[in-house]
Amino acid sequence: MTLIAQITDLHLRPRGLACYRVSDTNMMAERAVTSLRAFSPKLDAVVMTGDLTDRDDPREYAVARALLDRLDVPVFLMPGNHDSSDGMRREMAGYPGISETSDGKIHYAAMVNDVRIIALDTHMPGRPQGQLGQEQLAWLDQALSGNEAPTMLAMHHPPALSGISHMDAMGLLDAPALAEVLAPHRQVQRILCGHLHRSIIAEFAGKIMTLAPSTGHQVELDLSSNGAAMFRFEPPAYFVHTHAQETGLVTHMAYVESFPGPYHFFADEGVTWPGDEAR
Numbered sequence: 001m002t003l004i005a006q007i008t009d010l011h012l013r014p015r016g017l018a019c020y021r022v023s024d025t026n027m028m029a030e031r032a033v034t035s036l037r038a039f040s041p042k043l044d045a046v047v048m049t050g051d052l053t054d055r056d057d058p059r060e061y062a063v064a065r066a067l068l069d070r071l072d073v074p075v076f077l078m079p080g081n082h083d084s085s086d087g088m089r090r091e092m093a094g095y096p097g098i099s100e101t102s103d104g105k106i107h108y109a110a111m112v113n114d115v116r117i118i119a120l121d122t123h124m125p126g127r128p129q130g131q132l133g134q135e136q137l138a139w140l141d142q143a144l145s146g147n148e149a150p151t152m153l154a155m156h157h158p159p160a161l162s163g164i165s166h167m168d169a170m171g172l173l174d175a176p177a178l179a180e181v182l183a184p185h186r187q188v189q190r191i192l193c194g195h196l197h198r199s200i201i202a203e204f205a206g207k208i209m210t211l212a213p214s215t216g217h218q219v220e221l222d223l224s225s226n227g228a229a230m231f232r233f234e235p236p237a238y239f240v241h242t243h244a245q246e247t248g249l250v251t252h253m254a255y256v257e258s259f260p261g262p263y264h265f266f267a268d269e270g271v272t273w274p275g276d277e278a279r
Helices: 023-037 058-068 085-091 134-144 175-182
Strands: 002-007 046-050 075-077 108-112 113-120 151-154 189-193 200-204 207-212 236-244 248-255
Touching: 002 023, 002 113, 002 134, 023 058, 046 113, 058 085, 075 113, 113 134, 113 189, 113 207, 134 175, 175 200
Parallel strands: 002 046, 046 075, 113 151, 151 189, 189 207
Antiparallel strands: 002 236, 108 113, 200 207, 236 248
């Protein structure tokens, strides 16, 4: 079985500074890394779908390297709207795929056992919205042609709308063009995204789009037409995408924090329950 964890929206800050005044994102990201290291069975790779930093600050990238270097599996990065393509290429050189494009958008493909990951760059300098651009879309179409391995696209901005109005206003501007590229490629089984700081599942171009929750604060679930941009400290989490011949691609959510348990369902000593003989 192949196990690929997805973390997103770490929003790391220079040491000692909080994000948005009250969110200790560095501490919460460190807890997420601890959880990933302890995950059993051992992970094969980690995908980080953007907003690694909060302000594209070299000091924030230094915090990121110190954290991510503790993971002894490949870590696949791509920029979000809070990062930059140039900043990530400069500060995170050496991570898989980052140096494959010398300028412009960061995009690359990699195999993790029997699963193919294609990382895309939706960053737009100076804007919160995302855009892939014609050149990257043409590269994607070529990368998908002739390779039938089960494929996960990874990008920061989700191409489908969520119903959270203030976040949808910062969505992917060329989503229709992406849909045209993806529609004929049946091997694309997941579109991994971040940006919305919530666990959201949607359909896009006949594919399953999974938005992972943040390892830090979560966006308020407000589905009104004029909802304000708010966040709260709901439990941080990440996704684990598994692939096996028997099951295909399956996505699980894992919480960063520890909770009481696990407990056996049937733990009463001396009590025989129906079906015990079959267990």
